[in-house]
Amino acid sequence: MSKKARNYTSDILDELLSEITSEEQRRTDKRMLLAARIDDAMKAKGWRKGDLAREMNKQPSIITRWLSGTNNFETDTIFELEDKLGIKLINTEEKPREQILYFHLNVSQMINTEEYVDRFNEPKSINSYASWFGNNYGRC
Amino acid sequence: MEQVNVNYQLKGIELLEINLKHPQIQLNQERSYNFNINIEQRINNEEKLVVVITSVDLIYEKDNQSHASIKTSCIFSIANFQDFIVGNTNEVKFPNQFIVILNSISLSTTRGIMFTSFKGTFMHNVLMPIVDPSAFVTQ
Amino acid sequence: MKFEIVKLNKFNGNKCGVYSIFVDNEQKTLFDRFISENNISFKHEIRNILERLKTINSITGAREKYFKLNEGNPGDGVCALFDIPDSNLRLYCIRFGNSLIILGGGGEKQKTVKAFQEVDKLRDENYLLREIAAQIAYLIKEKEITFSDDGTEITGELEFENYE
Numbered sequence: 388m389s390k391k392a393r394n395y396t397s398d399i400l401d402e403l404l405s406e407i408t409s410e411e412q413r414r415t416d417k418r419m420l421l422a423a424r425i426d427d428a429m430k431a432k433g434w435r436k437g438d439l440a441r442e443m444n445k446q447p448s449i450i451t452r453w454l455s456g457t458n459n460f461e462t463d464t465i466f467e468l469e470d471k472l473g474i475k476l477i478n479t480e481e482k483p484r485e486q487i488l489y490f491h492l493n494v495s496q497m498i499n500t501e502e503y504v505d506r507f508n509e510p511k512s513i514n515s516y517a518s519w520f521g522n523n524y525g526r527c
Numbered sequence: 528m529e530q531v532n533v534n535y536q537l538k539g540i541e542l543l544e545i546n547l548k549h550p551q552i553q554l555n556q557e558r559s560y561n562f563n564i565n566i567e568q569r570i571n572n573e574e575k576l577v578v579v580i581t582s583v584d585l586i587y588e589k590d591n592q593s594h595a596s597i598k599t600s601c602i603f604s605i606a607n608f609q610d611f612i613v614g615n616t617n618e619v620k621f622p623n624q625f626i627v628i629l630n631s632i633s634l635s636t637t638r639g640i641m642f643t644s645f646k647g648t649f650m651h652n653v654l655m656p657i658v659d660p661s662a663f664v665t666q
Numbered sequence: 667m668k669f670e671i672v673k674l675n676k677f678n679g680n681k682c683g684v685y686s687i688f689v690d691n692e693q694k695t696l697f698d699r700f701i702s703e704n705n706i707s708f709k710h711e712i713r714n715i716l717e718r719l720k721t722i723n724s725i726t727g728a729r730e731k732y733f734k735l736n737e738g739n740p741g742d743g744v745c746a747l748f749d750i751p752d753s754n755l756r757l758y759c760i761r762f763g764n765s766l767i768i769l770g771g772g773g774e775k776q777k778t779v780k781a782f783q784e785v786d787k788l789r790d791e792n793y794l795l796r797e798i799a800a801q802i803a804y805l806i807k808e809k810e811i812t813f814s815d816d817g818t819e820i821t822g823e824l825e826f827e828n829y830e
Contacts, residue, residue, distance in 0.1 A: 392685060392824050395672035397698045403705065404676055407717055415717035419726050426731050454731035455748035456718060486619055490566040490630060490663035495588065496656045497559045500649065 419456035421476065426454050428472040442471045533625045534606035538576070540636055544598035545644050550587070554649065560594070561586040562655060566630050566663065570619050575608035577621075579633040583641065583655060595650050597641050601633040631660035669798055671768060671824040679724025683818040685768045687798060696791075697757075697769040704755055704773070711755050715747060719769075727764035735761075737792060742799040744792070749775070756788060758795045760802070765817030768802075770795040801828050 429439055436450040443450075443464075452458050462477070469476050563584040570577050578600055585595040605611075611619050638655040645651055670688040672695065677684035686695035694702070705712050722728050731748075738744025743760045757772040771791040805811040811822040 390824065391819065391821050392671055392673040394675040395686075395695065396674065396676050397694065399698060399702055399705070400674070400676055403701065403712065403716055404720075407713060407720070411713075412717055412720060415714070416721045416725055419718065419721040419732070422731065423726055423729060426729065451731075452748075452750060455750070456721070456726075456729075456732050457714075457748055457750050486570040486572075488568040488570075488626065488665065490568070490665055492564045492658060492663045494562050494564070494656055494658055495559060496562065497557060498653045499557045500554075500652050 415456075418458065421460070422454050422456040422458070424474065424476060425468060425472065428474045432472065439471070443467060531622045531625075532607065533611075533621065535577075535603050535625075536606070537601060537632070538604045539600075539602040540640075541600045541602075542597075542640055542644070543580070543600055544582075544596065546593075546596040547645070547648055547650065548594060549649050550590075550592055550594060559588040560653065561588055564634070564655075564658070564663075566633065568626065568629060572608075572612075572617055572619065575605055577603045577605065577629060579603065579629050581633045581637045583637060585650070585653065595645065595653075597637065597644065599633070599637045599640055601629075601636055603629060627661045630663060634658065634660060667797075667828045669801065669826055669828065671802075671820060673819075674769070677719060677723040679720070680816075680818065681724055681727040682722050682764065683766045683820065684719060684723050685766070685820065687768060687770065689794070695769075696771040696794075700757060700769075700771045700773070700791075708754050711753055715755070715757055718747065722767070728761055728767050729764055733759070733761060738796045738799055742796060742803060744770075744795050744799050746772070758792055760795060760799045762813065762820075763817055766813065766820060768798075768820075770798070797828055801826060 429435070432438075434442075436447045436454075440447045440450050453460070453464075465476050468474075563586055565582045565584075567580040567582075568577055569580065579602075580598065580600045582598045583596065584593055586592070587594050608619070611621050613620050634655070641653075641655055645653055668690050671685050672688060674684045674686055674695075674697070686697040688695055692699075701712055718732070722732065726732075733745040734748055735745045737746050737758060738760075743762060745759060745761050747757045747759060749756050754774055755772060756775050758770040760768040760770065762768075771794070773787040773791060775788065802811060805823055805826060809822075810826075811820060811824070813820055
């Protein structure tokens with residue numbers, strides 16, 4: 388039997404957490420996620436901090452800061468990272484929404500279904516071109 | 528009226544859905560159907576295509592039940608697509624006549640596919656009537 | 667000293683469990699103390715720390731790069747939530763992979779010549795956490811403390827003493 392940890396919360400923690408607006412949280416989330424994407428892209432290329440530092444012509448300590456999730460990037464840095472790491476970080480192309488036109492019509496019609504039979508032995512029907520050939524074959 | 532040139536081609540036809548449901552009651556050989564026709568023209572700026580999706584629902588008039596339905600797509604590519612883009616926006620405006628022609632071609636194609644698909648069934652020889660393609664109501 | 671590991675249930679995401687510690691008969695956890703000690707002077711930084719903990723808890727997990735590792739003894743997991751050079755505060759934690767962190771205390775970093783007590787504060791918090799980490803490591807070895815399959819929960823002898 389494994390004893391779980393006691394659940395605990397404090398007033399001060401509650402109060403401070405509730406003061407965080409969703410916009411602020413979202414911004415922090417995005418910064419952290421961006422850092423994670425850069426980290427993952429580096430791993431995919433087998434690059435360590437030193438390698439990226441060399442590519443970007445920066446000190447390794449700057450790379451550490453970029454990966455920490457606390458950095459507010461300049462867009463030029465983002466663009467260069469996109470190039471060096473071969474990933475897309477920001478969407479700069481506007482994707483057009485698909486234009487759709489809708490049309491509608493109702494029409495009534497009396498129809499005549501037939502059983503699917505051998506055409507050549509049936510009496511001629513005006514609706515069937517194939518049946519014209521029957522007895523007229525050979526006449527010119 | 529100004530002559531406008533649209534360079535277009537049929538690139539593909541697809542049968543998307545086909546449905547047959549015999550109502551399990553006696554049906555006369557001669558009976559009346561309401562053809563409920565819907566057409567969607569989807570414009571794809573990136574690929575310079577117009578995809579026309581035609582849906583036809585065949586409703587038995589006696590009891591309003593759907594006995595069959597079909598959905599097809601006709602894919603048209605437009606060579607001079609750029610000529611119809613409005614100014615600086617992403618909106619595309621084709622001449623009305625052209626829109627009507629696309630509907631007409633798609634309807635006829637659907638008519639053909641319907642004929643082939645219903646062969647040998649209780650809907651054999653049920654033909655989609657000729658309709659005036661400009662009679663469609665836009666939504 | 668007596669310790670109790672508790673779960674901070676306000677962090678209710680599923681990517682990383684967030685815990686803290688009661689020491690002896692204190693009414694506040696180490697993390698509570700850290701917050702109340704610094705909330706007046708460094709409200710903005712405290713808020714940023716809380717936001718990052720929320721992201722870690724519900725979206726990303728406790729990824730290595732979000733921390734300054736090796737702030738304790740070799741391999742004990744004691745680290746600090748990354749603080750940029752310009753910031754004032756440092757928060758120490760014990761990190762168990764990406765799925766579980768135990769928040770300790772912290773304080774103001776030494777930036778200029780400070781009063782003797784303030785410089786020591788950070789060092790004391792760090793050493794306290796090293797002791798706790800060592801005790802936890804021992805209990806893990808003795809199988810008195812275990813982790814859930816996904817690593818986000820810690821279970822077992824979560825109330826323990828440090829024998830001097």
